[in-house]
Amino acid sequence: MSALQSDSGVTLWRKVADSIEREIAQGGYPAGEKLPGEVELATAHRVNRHTVRRALAALAERGLVRAERGSGTYVEPGRIAYPLRSRTRFSEIVGAGGREPRAQLLGASREEATRELARELDLPVGAPLIRIDGLRLADRAPICVGSTWLSAERFPDAEELYRRFGSMTKLLAHHGIRDYRRASTRITAAIADAGDAARLDLGIGRPVLIVEGLDVDAKGRPLLSIRARFAAERVQFVVETE
Amino acid sequence: MSALQSDSGVTLWRKVADSIEREIAQGGYPAGEKLPGEVELATAHRVNRHTVRRALAALAERGLVRAERGSGTYVEPGRIAYPLRSRTRFSEIVGAGGREPRAQLLGASREEATRELARELDLPVGAPLIRIDGLRLADRAPICVGSTWLSAERFPDAEELYRRFGSMTKLLAHHGIRDYRRASTRITAAIADAGDAARLDLGIGRPVLIVEGLDVDAKGRPLLSIRARFAAERVQFVVETE
DNA sequence: TCAAGTTGTCTGTGATATTAGACAACTTCA
DNA sequence: TGAAGTTGTCTAATATCACAGACAACTTGA
Numbered sequence: 001m002s003a004l005q006s007d008s009g010v011t012l013w014r015k016v017a018d019s020i021e022r023e024i025a026q027g028g029y030p031a032g033e034k035l036p037g038e039v040e041l042a043t044a045h046r047v048n049r050h051t052v053r054r055a056l057a058a059l060a061e062r063g064l065v066r067a068e069r070g071s072g073t074y075v076e077p078g079r080i081a082y083p084l085r086s087r088t089r090f091s092e093i094v095g096a097g098g099r100e101p102r103a104q105l106l107g108a109s110r111e112e113a114t115r116e117l118a119r120e121l122d123l124p125v126g127a128p129l130i131r132i133d134g135l136r137l138a139d140r141a142p143i144c145v146g147s148t149w150l151s152a153e154r155f156p157d158a159e160e161l162y163r164r165f166g167s168m169t170k171l172l173a174h175h176g177i178r179d180y181r182r183a184s185t186r187i188t189a190a191i192a193d194a195g196d197a198a199r200l201d202l203g204i205g206r207p208v209l210i211v212e213g214l215d216v217d218a219k220g221r222p223l224l225s226i227r228a229r230f231a232a233e234r235v236q237f238v239v240e241t242e
Numbered sequence: 243m244s245a246l247q248s249d250s251g252v253t254l255w256r257k258v259a260d261s262i263e264r265e266i267a268q269g270g271y272p273a274g275e276k277l278p279g280e281v282e283l284a285t286a287h288r289v290n291r292h293t294v295r296r297a298l299a300a301l302a303e304r305g306l307v308r309a310e311r312g313s314g315t316y317v318e319p320g321r322i323a324y325p326l327r328s329r330t331r332f333s334e335i336v337g338a339g340g341r342e343p344r345a346q347l348l349g350a351s352r353e354e355a356t357r358e359l360a361r362e363l364d365l366p367v368g369a370p371l372i373r374i375d376g377l378r379l380a381d382r383a384p385i386c387v388g389s390t391w392l393s394a395e396r397f398p399d400a401e402e403l404y405r406r407f408g409s410m411t412k413l414l415a416h417h418g419i420r421d422y423r424r425a426s427t428r429i430t431a432a433i434a435d436a437g438d439a440a441r442l443d444l445g446i447g448r449p450v451l452i453v454e455g456l457d458v459d460a461k462g463r464p465l466l467s468i469r470a471r472f473a474a475e476r477v478q479f480v481v482e483t484e
Numbered sequence: 485t486c487a488a489g490t491t492g493t494c495t496g497t498g499a500t501a502t503t504a505g506a507c508a509a510c511t512t513c514a
Numbered sequence: 515t516g517a518a519g520t521t522g523t524c525t526a527a528t529a530t531c532a533c534a535g536a537c538a539a540c541t542t543g544a
Contacts, residue, residue: 008256009252009253009255009256009259009300010251010252010253010256011251011252011253011530011531011532012531012532013251013531013532014250014251014252015251017251037489037490037491038490038491039489039490047532047533048532048533048534049533049534050531050532050533050534051531051532051533053491053492054531054532058251067490067491067492068490068491068540068541069490069491069492069539069540069541070489070490070491070492070539070540070541070542071489071490071491071540071541071542072489072490072491072541073490073491253500253501253502254501254502255501255502279519279520279521280520280521281519281520289502289503290502290503290504291503291504292501292502292503292504293501293502293503295521295522296501296502309520309521309522310510310511310520310521311509311510311511311520311521311522312509312510312511312512312519312520312521312522313510313511313512313519313520313521314511314519314520314521315520315521
């Protein structure tokens with residue numbers, strides 16, 4: 001009877017991948033940090049470079065690392081679990097993850113309601129709207145860039161209020177709306193264009209999640225229409241159905 | 243970029259082994275039960291028979307199953323953890339494992355102390371001894387067969403007492419010895435001979451653990467010399483050193 | 485602009501895993 | 515005694531893993 005191999009039935013590249021993942025999890029390589037080069041990893045693990053590549057490919061497929069040709073392989077920050085419930089507050093979600101939420105006003109303007117926005121907000125086509133463009137970050141990493149539309153007749157001072165508070169929740173509260181909720185959220189995905197890439201600090205060609213949301217007040221009347229683009233590699237939406 | 247194989251870096255035989263082990267652990271195949279044939283396991287797991295054999299070999303090496311040529315592959319009962327401490331009581335150890343301990347008297351006889359037994363029991367060579375042969379079982383499975391020697395002068399009625407109580411502890415208590423302890427235990431291993439095989443319900447060629455023990459009273463005076471042979475596949479000694 | 489360092493891709497080789505089939509050796513049961 | 519079913523062993527072919535080397539494509543920094 002030939003001796004059974006002492007191996008445990010796990011391929012070599014898997015062992016290397018597990019080892020690297022363990023190091024990342026233990027903080028050996030902080031998020032955003034560059035991993036040692038493939039050759040260095042290979043010698044460190046006493047393994048062929050191709051085996052390291054196989055391990056890194058597995059980690060990359062899971063979104064734990066990202067390889068940049070000619071530069072290096074970088075540790076991706078863990079994706080923020082972004083639960084989609086009736087109460088969807090960016091700052092709470094990010095804060096719950098132990099990160100510091102920030103919002104940055106990119107601009108504001110007045111627009112007339114397109115047919116689609118009018119239908120969503122239950123206003124006549126061409127009704128005056130205020131559009132607020134903003135960027136949201138967690139620990140300095142851009143999470144999403146998006147626009148919010150609201151009725152200019154109902155919230156004429158929206159731009160000024162948002163600029164003052166930096167929070168949509170407080171803006172609404174100032175108008176006596178203590179409670180509002182997310183009525184619907186539609187999600188799709190696309191590839192980052194030049195604008196996304198610049199504002200979300202993404203490589204062109206990276207995926208973005210496209211979200212269309214509608215917030216309503218306690219009585220179900222539409223308040224805000226939201227269109228946002230999320231850096232897919234930093235966010236993971238969580239939809240809990242019952 | 244070619245798609246990464248959806249495999250997880252675990253060899254096929256290992257997956258099969260894990261699957262079978264899981265079924266055993268969940269009670270799908272009770273201890274002593276025959277597993278389905280290799281061909282049946284192969285078709286059930288949609289895998290080649292040789293792959294199943296590789297999986298079974300891994301399980302057999304760990305002592306979880308035992309293959310019998312021409313008959314089948316059987317689930318081994320989990321080995322009894324047999325701690326070796328100063329208080330080593332068979333019934334307590336087996337009972338702690340949720341099994342029912344039983345002892346069976348095989349015979350008794352008078353002997354004269356050999357040089358080795360005399361040294362151990364601190365008696366003159368040729369001193370009269372009583373030898374008690376017994377079999378110990380857990381849930382009807384033979385665990386060990388062994389002999390106990392004690393001084394015929396100090397315990398002249400040993401055979402009758404053991405026959406009455408079926409317990410060495412009670413035998414000693416009847417002589418006013420409330421406490422005794424294991425002074426030393428020496429362990430080695432051998433292959434089951436025909437006698438072992440018959441009494442321990444083992445296949446010839448299976449390993450047995452050979453134990454030589456000395457029990458002493460509270461003052462350290464020798465009481466019993468024990469030589470026993472354990473079915474290695476049903477027992478695992480646990481020695482805790484401090 | 486250039487050199488150094490990085491990841492991406494290709495070819496090839498040997499070892500191992502897996503599949504496939506056949507037969508021997510053995511046990512069980514009618 | 516014989517048939518059926520079991521595990522043990524052998525040969526062979528294919529697929530995948532891991533190693534090895536070379537070069538292309540790209541990034542970075544001097």
